[in-house]
Amino acid sequence: FFFLETKACARNPPSRLQNQSRRISTSRRCRDVMPAWVIDKYGSNDVLRFTRNASFPSITYPNEVMVKVFAAGLNPLDVSMRGGYGAATLSMKRDPLSISRSGSEFPLILGRDVSGVIMECGLGVKYFQERDEVWAAIPPWKQGSLAEFVVLSANEISWKPKSLSHTEAAAMPYVAATAWSALVNTGGLSKDNCGNKRILILGGSGGVGTFAIQLLKAWGAHVTVTCSQNAEQFVRGLGADHVVDYTDGPVDVSLSGLEKFDLILDNVGGDTERWALGLLKPWSGSKYVTLVTPFMQNTDRLGVADGMMQTAATVASKALKHLLRGVHYRWGFFAPSGPALDEIRDMVDKGQIRPVVEETFSFCQVPQAFQKLEKGHARGKTVVRVSTGGT
Numbered sequence: 001f002f003f004l005e006t007k008a009c010a011r012n013p014p015s016r017l018q019n020q021s022r023r024i025s026t027s028r029r030c031r032d033v034m035p036a037w038v039i040d041k042y043g044s045n046d047v048l049r050f051t052r053n054a055s056f057p058s059i060t061y062p063n064e065v066m067v068k069v070f071a072a073g074l075n076p077l078d079v080s081m082r083g084g085y086g087a088a089t090l091s092m093k094r095d096p097l098s099i100s101r102s103g104s105e106f107p108l109i110l111g112r113d114v115s116g117v118i119m120e121c122g123l124g125v126k127y128f129q130e131r132d133e134v135w136a137a138i139p140p141w142k143q144g145s146l147a148e149f150v151v152l153s154a155n156e157i158s159w160k161p162k163s164l165s166h167t168e169a170a171a172m173p174y175v176a177a178t179a180w181s182a183l184v185n186t187g188g189l190s191k192d193n194c195g196n197k198r199i200l201i202l203g204g205s206g207g208v209g210t211f212a213i214q215l216l217k218a219w220g221a222h223v224t225v226t227c228s229q230n231a232e233q234f235v236r237g238l239g240a241d242h243v244v245d246y247t248d249g250p251v252d253v254s255l256s257g258l259e260k261f262d263l264i265l266d267n268v269g270g271d272t273e274r275w276a277l278g279l280l281k282p283w284s285g286s287k288y289v290t291l292v293t294p295f296m297q298n299t300d301r302l303g304v305a306d307g308m309m310q311t312a313a314t315v316a317s318k319a320l321k322h323l324l325r326g327v328h329y330r331w332g333f334f335a336p337s338g339p340a341l342d343e344i345r346d347m348v349d350k351g352q353i354r355p356v357v358e359e360t361f362s363f364c365q366v367p368q369a370f371q372k373l374e375k376g377h378a379r380g381k382t383v384v385r386v387s388t389g390g391t
Helices: 074-081 087-094 174-186 207-216 229-238 251-256 272-279 295-302 304-323 339-351 363-374
Strands: 033-039 048-053 063-074 113-121 134-136 151-152 157-159 198-204 222-227 243-245 262-266 289-292 328-331 357-362 379-386
Touching: 033 363, 048 363, 063 363, 074 363, 074 379, 087 295, 087 304, 113 151, 134 174, 134 339, 134 357, 157 262, 157 339, 174 207, 174 262, 198 207, 198 272, 207 222, 207 229, 207 251, 207 262, 207 339, 222 229, 222 251, 243 251, 243 262, 251 272, 251 304, 262 272, 272 289, 295 304, 357 363, 363 379
Parallel strands: 198 222, 198 262, 222 243, 262 289, 289 328, 357 379
Antiparallel strands: 033 048, 063 113, 063 151, 063 379, 113 134, 134 157
């Protein structure tokens, strides 16, 4: 479920001819430490620790690249992971054979968004080279971007949009990859089939919601959004056609008076499942896709094996229940994908999608950035400037 991955495909750089026979660096680096923010145990904000002696990452596989981080974007997931969310599942992903002892993920570096420059390429990397400016959404089982360098698979990265600074670019990849996975991979939407679609986004003013509004509007969909009254102008400015204020009475009553929808993207969860599926067009292939699932909580609480069994039983029973009523019930998950970011980059450079940065912090202000994130009700992303040289 959580670990959706993509296969490599032919990738073309935005502004140069592909040169598969070029030389690739295999240099050995003298240094073995770097500055980074780490955690040595799970907990609240006081577990964040700055060090100049974090282990310098190394390229282990031929398809990996080393990226110098200029900017790192933070997401609510980073706050959750700091507190131990998903620890059991992510440990299994890092160490499938359970060879390492418990706690071997520490010191752990958080940060799921990165924009920077490639410093070194593995021998199997064909479509990137040193000094390429790239952006990426970092899978949560890997070391993150709150460090000077990070190592990623070439399948996970894409060339940064030319029209964006590193700070702006770092605000997008994780929410973009999550929305893309939910709407395209799970929801079946594309630029070719959105023209007559009515889409409802529950919780439209957060990171995934703000990106989804812009993507869907660029593809010609009619987009309805729920948010608080003070975010209405914000989401309308991103292109939302209709806005429902969830603070102005029961939101399900307000929505039930509207024409039914072809797809619902749920960023809220909780009680919404009880009434949201009744807003879909029955027997027409309509889908409800929720990004709020119990998968990680199940594996944390029950262990990986029992948690996955419980998760499979839950999603199967709900899918069958709603299928009998003529609508499709699906869970959506983040999926790292360089090819998806390639398409998003093109849309950004055409002016169809723009980053929404609420606040930026310097690298020495990472604890303050987490405090800002924990307050919730964000109107855009929180970004940390990690290295000088990138704006």
